[in-house]
Amino acid sequence: MILKEYKDPYLAKKLSEKIRILAEEIEEDLLFMHVCGSHEWTISHHGIRSLLPKNIEIRPGPGCPVCITPSEDIDNAIKLALEGITVLVYGDMSRSKGTFGNSLLESRSDGAEVQVIYSIHDAIKLAKTSPEKEFIFFGVGFDTTSPPTAYEILKGFPPNLSIILSYRYMPPIVGAVLQSSILGIDGVINPGHSSTITGMKPYYPYFLETKKPQVFAGFEPIDILISIVMLLNQIKNNDYKLENEYTRSVTWDGNLKALKKLDQVFDLDKSYVRGVAHIEESGFTLKDKYRHLDAYLKYGIRKKNSNDHFVYGARCGEVIIGLCEPTECPLYMKECTPHSPKGPTMVSFEGTCRIWSEHAIIKSIKKIQKV
Numbered sequence: 001m002i003l004k005e006y007k008d009p010y011l012a013k014k015l016s017e018k019i020r021i022l023a024e025e026i027e028e029d030l031l032f033m034h035v036c037g038s039h040e041w042t043i044s045h046h047g048i049r050s051l052l053p054k055n056i057e058i059r060p061g062p063g064c065p066v067c068i069t070p071s072e073d074i075d076n077a078i079k080l081a082l083e084g085i086t087v088l089v090y091g092d093m094s095r096s097k098g099t100f101g102n103s104l105l106e107s108r109s110d111g112a113e114v115q116v117i118y119s120i121h122d123a124i125k126l127a128k129t130s131p132e133k134e135f136i137f138f139g140v141g142f143d144t145t146s147p148p149t150a151y152e153i154l155k156g157f158p159p160n161l162s163i164i165l166s167y168r169y170m171p172p173i174v175g176a177v178l179q180s181s182i183l184g185i186d187g188v189i190n191p192g193h194s195s196t197i198t199g200m201k202p203y204y205p206y207f208l209e210t211k212k213p214q215v216f217a218g219f220e221p222i223d224i225l226i227s228i229v230m231l232l233n234q235i236k237n238n239d240y241k242l243e244n245e246y247t248r249s250v251t252w253d254g255n256l257k258a259l260k261k262l263d264q265v266f267d268l269d270k271s272y273v274r275g276v277a278h279i280e281e282s283g284f285t286l287k288d289k290y291r292h293l294d295a296y297l298k299y300g301i302r303k304k305n306s307n308d309h310f311v312y313g314a315r316c317g318e319v320i321i322g323l324c325e326p327t328e329c330p331l332y333m334k335e336c337t338p339h340s341p342k343g344p345t346m347v348s349f350e351g352t353c354r355i356w357s358e359h360a361i362i363k364s365i366k367k368i369q370k371v
């Protein structure tokens, strides 16, 4: 199939009919979760929820990297930036608020040294261009964004560059979602980007523990619909497994070159996933050989791994874990909008509140145009 066919309306109609038949045969109410901002975008943008029968629900889970970055890391990045160390950060992350209600970008008006960058390579370039200054790279993301950082660490960081390491490893996060009795998930659509790096293998222990269906899916609407058919077929046939819809990118073993680099530089440790929990082996930490690059260590900051705070009245934590919908938050599109975000899920382009708000705006513009 070429990529255009993954948007084919005729195929989408046939697949939604297949979903309707399977759902009718199964009869039970089923709750699926995906853990990827790009999946939520596809589902919202193409109105996939409107194609599903009443007994099938798909909820977004903790798949937005900015949303799950602990406020403690934001607070400490702000503190260091106010001390004159230039913090290099991605655009979305620079707008996410810490415990005290301000973001890195907002703290610029108090004198914080903050610069928005697009990649770790920009950070290396900037640090090399100004050797007289101190820089910190705020490393945020999942298994997709951590390998380039591992690569640069292996090549050698400039001495004036250190890192706040907020990278998270996705498989244990999916494991936590599957194990959660509060969520009561019947199956998971696994992320396409990060699984391209990790492969399917690290998800297998969580399958053995929970015996719940998992399907690795691509990002086009047909990918999502096929993955729902796969989940339903597994449930109907009582034949649970790890299945791969995204065969054009995800393999069992993953990207071995990238995994080797990650393994050379990082260990995995228990970490806090904002809004979710402290999860074993979900956080990347530097191996002893590279620990001197850790900004916390370099600048004498003790990591508390504390629980998180959101703005008063906000339901960001519940939105991150899929326990409530953005529209159930009292601040949604009132105090909290894409122009004035109060929580991380409205800040990030991969956050559920942001995605829902933009599609609500598109829908109302279309309505106005019709009138």
Ligand code: SF4
Pocket: 311, 314, 315, 316, 317, 319, 326, 329, 330, 331, 332, 333, 336, 337, 341, 342, 343, 344, 345, 346, 347, 353
């Ligand atoms: S609308 Fe804003 S405050 Fe409410 S959950 Fe979403 S990001 Fe958080």
